[in-house]
Amino acid sequence: MTFRRPRPRRRRPAGTEARGALAALCVTVTVSQGVLFYAFPVLGPAIAEDTGWSLPIVIVLFSGSQVMAGLSGPFVARWLRLRGPRAVMTAAALLGALAIVGVALAPDLWFFGAAWQVAGIAVAGLSYPPAFAALTRWYGPRRVRALTFLTLVGGLASTVFAPLTAALEAQVGWRGTYLVLALILALVAVPLHALALSRPWNPARAEDRIRDRTAVRAVLRSGAFWALTTALALGTLTVYAVVVAIVPLMQERGYGTTEAAWALGVVGVGQVLGRLAYTPLARISGSVHRIAVVLLACAAATALLALVSGPLSLVIGAAALVGSARGVLTLLQATAVADRWGEAHYTTLNGVMHTPLMLTMALAPGACALLSGPMGGYAAVFLLLAGLSVLGAVVALASGPKRARPAPA
Secondary structure, three states: OOOOOOOOOOOHHHHHHHHHHHHHHHHHHHHHHHHHHHHHHHHHHHHHHOOOOOOOHHHHHHHHHHHHHHHHHHHHHHHHHHHHHHHHHHHHHHHHHHHHHHHHHHOOOHHHHHHHHHHHHHHHOOOHHHHHHHHHHHHHHHHHHHHHHHHHHHHHHHHHHHHHHHHHHHHHHHHHHHHHHHHHHHHHHHHHHHHHHHOOOOOOOHHHHHHHHHHHHHOOOHHHHHHHHHHHHHHHHHHHHHHHHHHHHHHHHOOOHHHHHHHHHHHHHHHHHHHHHHHHHHHHHOOOHHHHHHHHHHHHHHHHHOOOOOOOOHHHHHHHHHHHHHHHHHHHHHHHHHHHHOOOHHHHHHHHHHHHHHHHHOOOOOOHHHHOOOOEEEHHHHHHHHHHHHHHHHHHHHOOOOOOOOOOO
């Protein structure tokens, strides 16, 4: 009597699972950014008008959520390293939906502010860094293409959610709008994270973790890591401040709302073009020089906006260049750690690096507005930002690996 060996169960190719995870993250990152970030600029004035709360205070409380996201980044990165993106991002999506419900139902300003801080914790688990960490591990050497695709789709968040939020607010008010958006976040992000992010994520063994901690500490104590972080932070400060302040700058120059809106819209187009150009740029340049070149381009465009008030076509071109720099910077933030120190400790190192970058993003708009008065207008602020971007390019060059000294003859 013969026995047939049982046929092994067929598994989907790893590439198929990775593509499914990438598709899911494209959807969930877009929805998360739309609900937790891009809806607020549309709803902020309506919130202040309906409640009687001061609009600047409402904006400060929202900005606090971005600060909370930055401070929570290292803790989320540690949890991600131990448990994987499935648990972290599913829990963050559920927490984010509950926090937005709290925002919608807030009876007073204190409750409103507390709900936004909880939302900030959720943002740390739903923004680009956790998704970057997952795709970097799952795609390995092919990560640049995956990260580029994710940021291209994620760049549509404002395009989709700004008009959707405005349409909902006109029908059901700001509270009803946030309740609908919370439901969208829960129904889309929670199941997609739970079902699609199922690829294996094996945490290191105890002895490996000790060795990993030693390696991570060595990187964190190095001047190269903090030079790279400082360079990216200076570039982030420049591009985020410019994007927010380009409208009041153009209004100072006598342009109307329509022209200013066109300039802001071109910044978004520039982001897409910059991200499309990143893959060929990565093939022909080293990571350190790539960062320096992008920051110098950002400085040139920012200075051009500060010094040239017309014609409009030249201003629009400079705005597109700033947008391209911002688009490339997003991918530089995603790939800089792996390019410089490899993929083994990416999750931890990127979580640490992202904290000052997130804080810079949160503080850039307010800092730009505060400086515009003492400096006599936004043009002078833009020149200062251009100088900071040049400084970032110089600092970036210090983050490269040191050349070995030639042996004595």
